[in-house]
Amino acid sequence: MLKPTINDFISLLPTNPQVLDLGCGPEHESMRLNQAGAKVIGIDFSEKCIDIARQRCPQCKFEVNDFRFLDDIYGKFEGVFACASLVHINPEELGDVLSNIQKVLVDGGYVAIVIVEGEGINEKFSILEVEGKKLNRTFYLYTRNYLREEAEKAGLEYVREGYLDEKLKRDGWRNYLFKSGWRNEK
Template sequence: MSDELVCHAYRARAAEYTNLLGSIEDMHEMDRQRIAQWAASVPGAVLDAGCGPGHWTHFLHQQGIDVSGIDLIPEFINTARSRFPEVPFWVGSLRSLDIAHGSLGGVLAWYSLIHLDPAELPEVMAELHRVLAPGGHLLIGFFEGESGLPFDHAVIRAYFWSIEQVSQLLQDAGFAVLEVETRHDPPNRPHAAIVAIAGTR
């Protein structure tokens, strides 16, 4: 799905989204534990890729992590800058990051790839690999299910992905999968997270 379509949909509902899901207290306790544990092992600066209104970025900053956030939606970035002025945020696309090759120790992509069409995932995963130093860590969160199956997300169409498919795409992009986590707690959609490490180029 094009950045323009996703941006248009989220801009129309940015304030609503922030009110409902823009606080770390609104996040699942197990997600907070997972992300904090992951961040503690990251060897360098971290990018919160698709940071939304900045709550996870600020959470990482509070853990003492050198972190910045990027998002496609200007309203999210304006809100994040206002709420967390001590953290750097900027508007940009995950398809083409204005970040030097191999300059990051970690990338958090927490539910920020869910609107990508199946054919678009390899391009974005390759870009995330490009900005990570060898040995850098990636943490992805997504909806687990039949790979590439679309569903009506509250904002705009999103996709389920299987552990097997995401793991293969990560390997194809130069990552090695380290950890896999799943959680099924109805009525929420099934959750999955994968930790991967960037290989040498």
Template sequence: MTVDGWLADARASYDTVAESYFELTRDALAGAPFLRAALATFAEMVDGPVADVGCGPGHVTGHLRGLGVDAFGIDLAPAMVEIARREHPGARFEVGSMTDLRLADGSVGGLVAFWSLIHIPDDVLPAVLGHFRRVLRPGGVLLAGFHVGDGSRWKTEGYGGHPMRIHVHRRRPERMAALLRDAGFAITAQTVIGVDEPVPGAMIFAG
């Protein structure tokens, strides 16, 4: 599949499920103390504007803004961006792709990729992380969250039973850390959550 092909599938899939995804995730952070703690730590560390890349309906962007962070969101799916603008009228949201991040070099003090890298193929991921490194200012902070595991699955339905066409990739923290180092990052912290769940999560801070 070409890059344009999988991106088109991802965009169409999340446009299709946008409202259902919003309803399912709007209060997700309320029941996720470890995620809130990570975002609070990130908010303490970061200085300057923050890009929430793959922001979906904007719940993480909005949470960061509530912590005093100058956060804005970017998402591939126009329907997700419409919801984010509706729900967070004071924030900036735009349509864009992390594979071609339209931000100036060194223009952000922080970047969040909260479970948005899970749809990026292995062969494209290094270029995406290179974009992240490029747009971060010296001393900037990246917070990446992702599914822990090996391999990927092809998802054809989700978020209220709507049709989807998208790969969901799982990666080991040590592998993600190595990819980040290859892109020029230094790892400052990493943690695994939901260790005994079928699909744990991981978060890595890098700068």
């Protein structure tokens, strides 16, 4: 379902781009990004997810890291793919996380942010079942305008809404594309 979303994102980047999969989980999108031609580093705070990712997709690099504290330890990237990861960041931390994303992008690099449109917390998406266990996690909703304002404060320019499958869109998901370095171009 996300392959066309990834292809749309990759089309903005140079050939064989360096891409950071932010909050990669057990590698599903990392593998697809790699198949689309990207050199991928995936980060996630979950050691278990990173262990699974390393086993499933050895052609990508995976590291345990809390992206709330992202820095340039992995270098700079032409793209950052943040699919359903920023939904776990509270509004008080969102601006800092977006600033950190901007800092790891090359000038003119792109970020795809896949979120659920809205305001507040969504209880429906907060419960996740993994291996028969129900996990409760906070799932924040953001409007395009709020995300755009926070991103622009961080030095990321809104480009457009990216491709997303119609079923995901009916469920409230959105894909927003931003570009770094725009302040340096003006």
